[in-house]
Amino acid sequence: MSRFWKPGTEKPRIIDDEEGGVLFYSASASSSSGYGFSSMEKQRQRLPVFKYRTAILYLVETRATTIIVGETGSGKTTQIPQYLKEAGWAEGGRMIACTQPRRLAVQAVASRVAEEMGVKLGEEVGYTIRFEDVTNNDLTRVKFLTDGVLLREMMDDPLLSKYSVIMVDEAHERSLSTDILLGLLKKIQRRRPELRLIISSATIEAKTMAAFFSTRRHRGPDNGPKKEPAILSVEGRGFSVQIFYVEAPIPDYLRAAVSTVLSIHDQEPMGDILVFLTGQDDIDAAVQLITEEAQSSRKQGLIVLPLYSGLPRADQDLIFSPTPRGKRKVVISTNIAETSLTLEGIVYVVDSGFSKQRFYNPGFDEHQSEITDIENLIVAPVSKASARQRTGRAGRIRPGKCYRLYTEEYFVKEMPAEGIPEMQRSNLVSCVIQLKALGIDNILGFDWPASPSPEALIRALEVLYSLGVLDDDAKLTSPAGFQVAEIPLDPMISKMVLASVEFGCSEEVITIAAVLSIQSVWFPGRGVQKELDEAKLRFAAAEGDHVTFLNVYKGFLESGKSSNWCHKNFVNYHAMKKVTEIRLQLRRIAQRLGIVLKSCESDMQAVRKAITAGFFANACRLEPFSHNGLYKTIRSSQEVYIHPSSVLFRVNPKWVVFHSIVSTDRQYMRNVISIDPSWLTEAAPHFYQRQLLNPNPSQV
DNA sequence: GAGCACTGC
Incomplete structure (x- = not known):
């Protein structure tokens, strides 16, 4: 395999922060590697991630796990798989995998990368999502897939032996399948020291992730890669966003959102507004209030649009139509616009600080009055990470402004840094059976990135037992258990x-x-x-x-x-x-x-x-x-x-x-x-x- | 006679 840093050039500089074996890498300011002259190459080289190319490849070669913290616009998702390919990680019939939590992202990233590499999608670069396998067994070297699909692949190939590097993108979202996948990848690593992992996350929570992957207690052979994960931070390419807080807590975020929108329209230069509320009811009410207010005070030029997943497709598409000259678009949205959809042209964000979140109570206390063993949707405060993500939506085309409908003190002192991982808010029946199917017998002792409550696990085991899917020893029954898992x-x-x-x-x-x-x-x-x-x-x-x-x-x-x-x-x-x-x-x-x-x-x-x-x-x-x-x-x-x-x-x-x-x-x-x-x-x-x-x- | 954040296999 080729070396990843150029002979004769300075070796990457690594700074040890002396904490838990986690290393921080700092890139030298400029990269002089002259390679590629086409405009596509030049575009690629302008991405922030490019100047970390050597560092990333160095870390991937020397470390079992590399954690990349990258803000949006860094180019990590499209570039890193290509760097790995260029460095030879896909040689000898091996493959590079890159997972995404969502289908749309998989398709979008795969076609972008195929285009940049000048190959036909489905050949050297391919993707797999449910119902769609655009890969070729003989040709595909770089494969994009949802983390759910990769989990399913493990049922046929538990060690994922065809992959040399697996990059798990958007790990900060802590979705159920991402967390299951991370837990299993850590296990696979012990059996396959040659496997490299790249965990890509948008937040500094990377340290928790690094601690999870740090296995210094079980020292492997000295010739293998170092077990302690490295963390590498890549800056994004968004514009700065000025943040405003309310001075005192507000009683009604719906009305506050409405009046904030109207005063932005009054006082700020043109540019579209994105408002984050919690659900359909709030959103429909806000759309109506803004429309009425604008009419009664004869304010011109506002186009107010709702956005939530339950909206008919045609109405959702309205969001993407370009704003006519002299008009201002106001999109009132659930957190679908926080991760799943990216709206271009947003300059102002109004953040209520709330979203609807799923909670699960496995419920063993028979005396409690609230219903148990049911997943519930509850309006709850968002995390700092979510708040930052929402703010970032205002800085995509030019410097923007974000109006937070909560106090700065609340943000600093009370808002939780990260959301609760889905694993700790869900019914785990599907999750448990998947692990059982992969031969994980000791579910309660499984090393999770975020441990679910024992009660929730026991409840899931009980349900599976009552379905006849697990036997008295909590093993999958045959054939029913294996079939249900399949x-x-x-x-x-x-x-x-x-x-x-x-x-x-x-x-x-x-x-x-x-x-x-x-x-x-x-x-x-x-x-x-x-x-x-x-x-x-x-x-x-x-x-x-x-x-x-x-x-x-x-x-x-x-x-x-x-x-x-x-x-x-x-x-x-x-x-x-x-x-x-x-x-x-x-x-x-x-x-x-x-x-x-x-x-x-x-x-x-x-x-x-x-x-x-x-x-x-x-x-x-x-x-x-x-x-x-x-x-x-x-x-x-x-x-x-x-x-x-x-x-x-x-x-x-x-x-x-x-x-x-x-x-x-x-x-x-x-x-x-x-x-x-x-x-x-x-x-x-x-x-x-x-x-x-x-x-x-x-x-x- | 009432109301469903968002994903995914």
Whole structure:
């Protein structure tokens, strides 16, 4: 392999900070390496990361793990994989991998890199995301993929042996799959000392990450790479953003945001405004208030647009249309604009300091009044890291301004430095089964970048045990456990799919599984509620929502997958296309697993039994003499109601199972199907004892 | 008769 620093040039300078074996590297100010003359090369050399090229390659060669802290615009994501390739890390049939948390980013980065390298996408440079594998086994040397896909690859190749370097990008986001991946990569490193890791993060939290990867206690052979990770900091290329705080805490961030927008419009030069609020309700209200205020005070030139993921596609696209001359665009957004979408042309950011965050309470205390074992969405303060990210959105085209709707004292003294990793805020059922499938037996002792609570892990193990996926020794059962792990769905849905074989309705249940893994089959939008309700009635099935989905899917197929048909029936065309994609993938996996694909035609009892086999833990009984539709869960007697969007709303069958709960002032069951209670004991005799089911037989 | 931050396989 070639050497990475040029012979005769100065060796990279390394400064030891004497803390935990972590090294900081400081690049010499200029880089004189004259290489490449094309304009593409010149563009590449102008990126901030370029002057660290030698340093990065030096560290990757000498260290098992290198942590790169880089702000946006540093060029690290597109350049580092190319540096590695140029330095020979993809020689001898080996590959360089670079992971991203999101599909769109994978596609965008891969095509950019292919373009810079002057190769056809899918050959030397390729990418893999769910449903799309644009790689070539013989040719691809640099591969971009989502971290979820890399995790799946580990099921076939647990040591990821074809990769010489794996770069995990956006690690600061601490997503569930990034954290699982990091934990597993650390394990792989012990077995494969030649494997190099690059962890790329936007925040200084890098030190925590370095501590995680530091393995000085287990000294390896002296000839291998040094085990202590190095941290290298690469500056970004954003413009400066001036930050303003409120002087005293404000009671109502919605109104404060509205008035801030109006005064920016009054007093500041042209430039678009991005406002971060928490959710659809706040955003729609703010859009209306700003529009009204602007009209009543005859302010001209404001284009106010909402932005959240539930918005119809066409409305989302409005955000990207260029602002007409003399106008000012105001985008009111959830934190979708913090990471997933980048808006160009933003000069002003207004940050409420809040976002909706998922929290999970595994709930073992039976006396607590709040509902447990449910993921909840709660409005909570953001972290400093998020606040900085939001601020940075104002400095992409020229120096900008950021208005924080909280005090500087709050920011400095009270705002947490980092958000809580998703691992510590989620139900871990999927996560645990993935580790089990990779042969990690001691889940409680697994070395996580951020340990989840033992309660959450135990709860996940319990659920998997009750599904028959884990045995008494907490090992995957065969074949059910291995099959459930192989199916890329929530384990309860996967179990439902497996059970459908015995009831002869796998074709129908696979459709239901696909629908349950997307947001909604219905077209979003509150303005057309009445029409949507009427449209739903055309498909409504007495059995419940799952059978209703089958009717929608059937109609969609009979229309020839027509977008026009969807439009007429208030069905979301993009969602239905995704359903057909997921369905195809599931059919392929089912065939590989030897699952018999069979339709039960109109036998909906078979379908309901299969659903019960996966979701028996979500069984509920209507309270006797209940006049307002109060149900109680069988497992823990928690009070729940059927959501008004369900076709079973006000129908209130005696026994139901639900797919999920939305928790507001009440707990609402979403996607509900009526069942016969005897199916519960058939599906999970160990879980339901007969006496629990029939405390009062006369009322059943 | 009510309300869904955001990803991903």
